[in-house]
Amino acid sequence: MACVLQTLPCRKTVSLQRDKLGMQKYFRDAIDKMEGYAPGEQPRRAGGWIKLNTNENPYPPSPMAAKALNEADPAALRLYPDPECRELRKAIAGVYGLRMENVLVGNGSDDILTIATRCFVGEGETLSTLEPSYSLYPVLAAIQGAECRAVPLEKDFSLPADFAKNVSGSRMVFLARPNAPTGNSFPKDDVSKFCADFPGIVLIDEAYADFADDNCIDLVSEHLNVLICRTLSKSYSLAGLRLGFALGSEGLVSGMMKVKDSYNVGLLPQLIATAALGDREYLAEGVMKIRGTRESLSSALSGLGFDVVPSQANFIFASPPGGEAEKLYRDLKDSGILVRYFPGPATGRFVRISIGTGEQTRDLLATIQKMF
Amino acid sequence: MACVLQTLPCRKTVSLQRDKLGMQKYFRDAIDKMEGYAPGEQPRRAGGWIKLNTNENPYPPSPMAAKALNEADPAALRLYPDPECRELRKAIAGVYGLRMENVLVGNGSDDILTIATRCFVGEGETLSTLEPSYSLYPVLAAIQGAECRAVPLEKDFSLPADFAKNVSGSRMVFLARPNAPTGNSFPKDDVSKFCADFPGIVLIDEAYADFADDNCIDLVSEHLNVLICRTLSKSYSLAGLRLGFALGSEGLVSGMMKVKDSYNVGLLPQLIATAALGDREYLAEGVMKIRGTRESLSSALSGLGFDVVPSQANFIFASPPGGEAEKLYRDLKDSGILVRYFPGPATGRFVRISIGTGEQTRDLLATIQKMF
Numbered sequence: 001m002a003c004v005l006q007t008l009p010c011r012k013t014v015s016l017q018r019d020k021l022g023m024q025k026y027f028r029d030a031i032d033k034m035e036g037y038a039p040g041e042q043p044r045r046a047g048g049w050i051k052l053n054t055n056e057n058p059y060p061p062s063p064m065a066a067k068a069l070n071e072a073d074p075a076a077l078r079l080y081p082d083p084e085c086r087e088l089r090k091a092i093a094g095v096y097g098l099r100m101e102n103v104l105v106g107n108g109s110d111d112i113l114t115i116a117t118r119c120f121v122g123e124g125e126t127l128s129t130l131e132p133s134y135s136l137y138p139v140l141a142a143i144q145g146a147e148c149r150a151v152p153l154e155k156d157f158s159l160p161a162d163f164a165k166n167v168s169g170s171r172m173v174f175l176a177r178p179n180a181p182t183g184n185s186f187p188k189d190d191v192s193k194f195c196a197d198f199p200g201i202v203l204i205d206e207a208y209a210d211f212a213d214d215n216c217i218d219l220v221s222e223h224l225n226v227l228i229c230r231t232l233s234k235s236y237s238l239a240g241l242r243l244g245f246a247l248g249s250e251g252l253v254s255g256m257m258k259v260k261d262s263y264n265v266g267l268l269p270q271l272i273a274t275a276a277l278g279d280r281e282y283l284a285e286g287v288m289k290i291r292g293t294r295e296s297l298s299s300a301l302s303g304l305g306f307d308v309v310p311s312q313a314n315f316i317f318a319s320p321p322g323g324e325a326e327k328l329y330r331d332l333k334d335s336g337i338l339v340r341y342f343p344g345p346a347t348g349r350f351v352r353i354s355i356g357t358g359e360q361t362r363d364l365l366a367t368i369q370k371m372f
Numbered sequence: 373m374a375c376v377l378q379t380l381p382c383r384k385t386v387s388l389q390r391d392k393l394g395m396q397k398y399f400r401d402a403i404d405k406m407e408g409y410a411p412g413e414q415p416r417r418a419g420g421w422i423k424l425n426t427n428e429n430p431y432p433p434s435p436m437a438a439k440a441l442n443e444a445d446p447a448a449l450r451l452y453p454d455p456e457c458r459e460l461r462k463a464i465a466g467v468y469g470l471r472m473e474n475v476l477v478g479n480g481s482d483d484i485l486t487i488a489t490r491c492f493v494g495e496g497e498t499l500s501t502l503e504p505s506y507s508l509y510p511v512l513a514a515i516q517g518a519e520c521r522a523v524p525l526e527k528d529f530s531l532p533a534d535f536a537k538n539v540s541g542s543r544m545v546f547l548a549r550p551n552a553p554t555g556n557s558f559p560k561d562d563v564s565k566f567c568a569d570f571p572g573i574v575l576i577d578e579a580y581a582d583f584a585d586d587n588c589i590d591l592v593s594e595h596l597n598v599l600i601c602r603t604l605s606k607s608y609s610l611a612g613l614r615l616g617f618a619l620g621s622e623g624l625v626s627g628m629m630k631v632k633d634s635y636n637v638g639l640l641p642q643l644i645a646t647a648a649l650g651d652r653e654y655l656a657e658g659v660m661k662i663r664g665t666r667e668s669l670s671s672a673l674s675g676l677g678f679d680v681v682p683s684q685a686n687f688i689f690a691s692p693p694g695g696e697a698e699k700l701y702r703d704l705k706d707s708g709i710l711v712r713y714f715p716g717p718a719t720g721r722f723v724r725i726s727i728g729t730g731e732q733t734r735d736l737l738a739t740i741q742k743m744f
Contacts, residue, residue: 026573026597027627028494036630039455057450066446069640074438077644078429078609083411107479107614110633118515122400123495136634143490143631201398225398233452240449240639242479255399258408259515261482262508267612268441268640272449 030123030145037139040340050363052354053338055180055208055315057237059289059357061272062282065238068275072268081267084257088270091277092245096217101250104257105273107264109207109231109244113140113174115259116227116246120172120201121146128167129174130159132181132347134205137174146171152346157182157309157317164194172201177216178208181342181352183311185212192216195223201252203227208313210235210287211294217247224249234314235287236276243273290314290355297353297361304372307349315354321372323349328371335367402495402517409511412712422735424726425710427552427580427687429609431661431729433644434654437610440647444640453639456629460642463649464617468589473622476629477645479636481579481603481616485512485546487631488599488618492544492573493518500539501546502531504553504718506577509546518543524718529554529681529689536566544573549588550580553714553724555683557584564588567595573624575599580685582607582659583666589619596621606686607659608648615645662686666727672737676744679721687726693744695721700743707739 040054060066089103106112113136121127123145129137131150141148151166153159157179160166167173178185195202206228209215219226227248233239243265246256276283298308298316305321320328329341329351340352356364412426432438461475478484485508493499495517501509503522513520523538525531529551532538539545550557567574578600581587591598599620605611615637618628670680670688677693692700701713701723712724728736 026624027491030494031491031627031631034630037634039452039634042452042454051451054452056452059450060447061449065449069444069446069449070442072441074441075432077433077437077441077612078431079423080411080414080426080428080605080611081614082414107483107638108633108635110635111479114633119399119403122402122517145494237450239452239635242453242635242638252398255403258406259403261480261486262409262411263480263482263611263614266479266614266638266641269638 028145030142034139034142037136041338043338048336050337050356050360052315052356052360052364053340053352054239055234055313055354056239057234057286057290057314058355058360059237059286061237062276062279064279064282065236065272065276068272069268072271077267079267080263081265081270083262085265085270088265088274088277089245091274092247095277095280096247098220098247099250102220102247102253104246104248104253104260105265106244106246106260107269108233108242109205109229110136111242111260111264112229112244112246113137113203113205115256116172116201116203116229117141117144117146119256119259122171126170127172127174128170130163130176130179132157132179132342132344133174133176134180135342153179153182157184159186159190164197167198170200172203173198174203174205176205176207178212178312180208180313181315181317181340181347181350182309183208183313183315183317183352184309185214185312188214188216192219192222195219195226198225201225201227203229203246205229207231208234210283211291211314212312220247220249224251227252232273232276235283236273237286238273238276241269241272243269293358293361294355297355297365300365301368304368309350315352317350317352319349320351325349325351328368331371332364332367337364337367400517402514406511406514409508413710415710420708422709422728422732424687424728424732424736425712425724426611427606427685427726428611429606429658429662429686430727430732431609431658433609434648434651436651436654437608437644437648440644441640444643449639451639452635453637453642455634457637457642460637460646460649461617463646464619467649467652468619470592470619471622474592474619474625476618476620476625476632477637478616478618478632479641480605480614481577481601482508483614483632483636484601484616484618485509485575485577487628488544488573488575488601489513489516489518491628491631494543498542499544499546500542502535502548502551504529504551504714504716505546505548506552507714525551525554529556531558531562536569539570542572544575545570546575546577548577548579550584550684552580552685553687553689553712553719553722554681555580555685555687555689555724556681557586557684560586560588564591564594567591567598570597573597573599575601575618577601579603579606582655583663583686584684592619592621596623599624604645604648607655608645609658610645610648613641613644615641662727665730665733669725669727669733669737673740676740681722687724689722689724691721692723697721697723700740703743704736704739709736709739
């Protein structure tokens with residue numbers, strides 16, 4: 001410690017060199033070395049774009065959510081929100097047949113992932129995940145000063161048979177199911193068996209599970225070491241609200257409550273999310289529409305010679321004939337359509353396309369048809 | 373690392389002992405050992421209480437903020453918010469004559485304090501603060517696995533002369549000015565001199581500075597190692613919104629941007645906070661009212677024999693005749709008035725009373741007059 005501080009320049013020197021280098025001495029080494037997470041492009045000029053790059057829902061949120069927003073009393077904002085988010089947690093517990101004590105809510109599911117990393121993985125310890133997967137996971141490990149072990153998926157993006165062996169010694173595993181950006185899922189039996197055998201925490205990130213054929217919610221009751229992470233950003237069309245939650249055993253949730261910021265979820269997200277969660281019918285209808293569009297887009301692209309990964313999410317991961325995915329990404333952007341491209345050996349032949357409305361999808365297909 | 377994992381029980385054992393003890397093996401030692409932060413009471417039944425315990429503003433937020441809330445488009449919530457919060461940061465920069473690059477916004481100022489701790493203090497390193505001060509600071513150090521060095525204030529809650537010597541070797545110092553829960557301030561010259569000499573980060577928590585005679589904003593331009601932390605929870609009457617911000621040199625802000633959750637501030641806080649910050653007149657009027665009430669309450673309590681710490685905040689810290697503060701806290705609660713009591717040698721003779729409306733203050737005084 002004393003050594004670290006002795007390498008800091010004295011204040012006078014720092015004042016003279018107002019550059020990045022001088023500044024870096026203040027940050028922990030782990031922070032200096034890391035790159036931040038790069039979110040998908042959010043075009044600044046409104047309108048004009050067909051925005052299929054950040055897995056947002058093309059449909060508006062439930063009218064119940066809109067009503068909760070419209071009826072919110074501005075004067076109520078002067079008071080702190082409920083730090084325990086009791087009403088919202090009860091609503092979430094009700095949806096999944098669990099108790100409020102099994103639910104932790106966060107400022108988006110990123111907040112949940114951050115809290116979990118801070119709870120379970122210390123400096124120098126190991127957080128494991130898959131490659132490719134959600135690119136935030138290695139960033140969270142880096143911030144913590146932890147090692148991130150990224151186990152490569154098979155060529156078809158399935159779970160490798162030696163996955164359990166490869167993550168041995170980790171304190172926690174982040175497993176996105178369905179996975180992003182690939183969109184496929186992993187056999188539930190394999191995941192369940194892994195959870196039973198793994199001696200640390202398994203966080204199953206189910207951001208896209210409402211669009212899938214099954215989910216792992218019941219594993220929460222079967223395994224003390226399982227956390228399920230969910231978000232209202234995708235299936236509930238509430239990315240702008242920032243609301244995510246974790247489901248887990250009471251011991252995990254109560255420990256994580258100590259680490260979250262006391263008032264991590266504001267009054268408005270508490271009110272609006274509670275209302276949105278109550279509208280099961282609207283959720284089901286929206287999910288059906290998106291699954292339908294997903295299947296027709298997948299078929300059409302396959303018909304055009306694309307290699308389409310079977311998707312269980314609200315996006316598809318598809319490789320164009322010839323594999324020039326970066327060119328396709330740029331050409332689509334030139335045509336006013338934003339999709340997402342992830343460079344790299346495992347992902348560089350693919351683009352990720354969020355499922356839009358029927359009309360947006362027809363426009364997308366018409367544009368692509370002119371190219372291939 | 374391998375050693376740590378070998379002490380984890382195998383899954384089967386954990387399944388059999390579904391108790392707190394079995395669960396603790398998953399958490400980092402630092403998390404197991406710590407207590408969470410205890411926020412002030414938020415009474416669940418609405419109405420009935422005169423709530424003077426969590427330093428909320430008794431007046432509603434600006435009509436401009438209310439308008440922004442009422443006019444918010446629910447359909448816009450389907451998209452992610454601007455991860456860089458450009459409009460809001462420009463608005464904040466405009467208020468203080470700084471650039472957007474000097475502003476970091478957070479999900480409440482707790483988010484800012486959390487980000488700063490993660491950026492600047494590693495496991496086993498030292499975060500320093502004062503005692504008594506905001507009780508979240510030691511909790512943030514504990515979560516990080518860092519040491520918290522709490523330097524005792526003088527008996528009159530002034531800064532000790534050997535403060536700089538006592539925090540030597542720390543990576544960061546949290547300095548609340550005005551201080552909480554004591555309400556007094558520290559001479560700005562002393563703070564400025566300390567910032568110039570201290571080789572780590574000085575975070576000056578100005579949560580209450582809008583109610584004070586001066587502030588330390590100009591130190592941001594003078595010292596590369598200074599962060600000013602602000603909140604909209606108190607002077608802007610927006611505790612329920614969750615909006616805090618840091619002002620600092622561009623190098624500090626850009627490094628901290630890597631550590632914040634990408635979308636840490638939702639669309640609604642961005643819109644509503646931007647509107648609230650634009651209404652300078654409303655802010656000034658509200659602050660004047662609260663300062664006026666603070667002075668009359670302080671005088672009245674002094675007249676009743678209370679020892680009242682000179683306050684620069686929206687609360688007062690006062691010791692009743694005889695010093696039986698816990699009894700006063702309980703008696704007031706029995707009368708429907710919530711104030712805050714902090715046990716302990718330095719604080720146990722005092723209660724902290726948030727400044728309410730004129731009417732609430734008259735009721736409070738009438739209740740206290742019957743007691744003394």
